[in-house]
Amino acid sequence: MFLRNGWKVTLRESPDLQLGLQGDVIYAEVKRFCEKKQDRLNDRAMLDAPDDLLVPLDDPTQTEGRTAWEQIVDVAIKKASVYMEGAVTFWSSKATASVST
Secondary structure, eight states: OOGGGTOEEEEOSSSSEEEEETTEEEEEEEOOOOOOHHHHHHHHHHHHSOTTOOOOOOOTHHHHSSOHHHHHHHHHHHTGGGSOTTSOEEEEOSSOEEEEO
């Protein structure tokens, strides 16, 4: 995705990627999430909806024990050691992204 849009991409140990564009540099940490029961429920709701309808996704608290935002915060805190001080670092997965500076 970045390469196709003119970014220079360098694989690193930590954070996973260094991304450069027009003299600016940012870093990316890639988080891999496993599919969960809630993902399958949300996929079904989206498949059953008309094409022009935004589908509200269910709160994952019942199936996962924590809200989606609490899970994102937990991962961001856990990954804090890989952030580059003074640089924009983001982590992403299939469905979510978070930015810290």
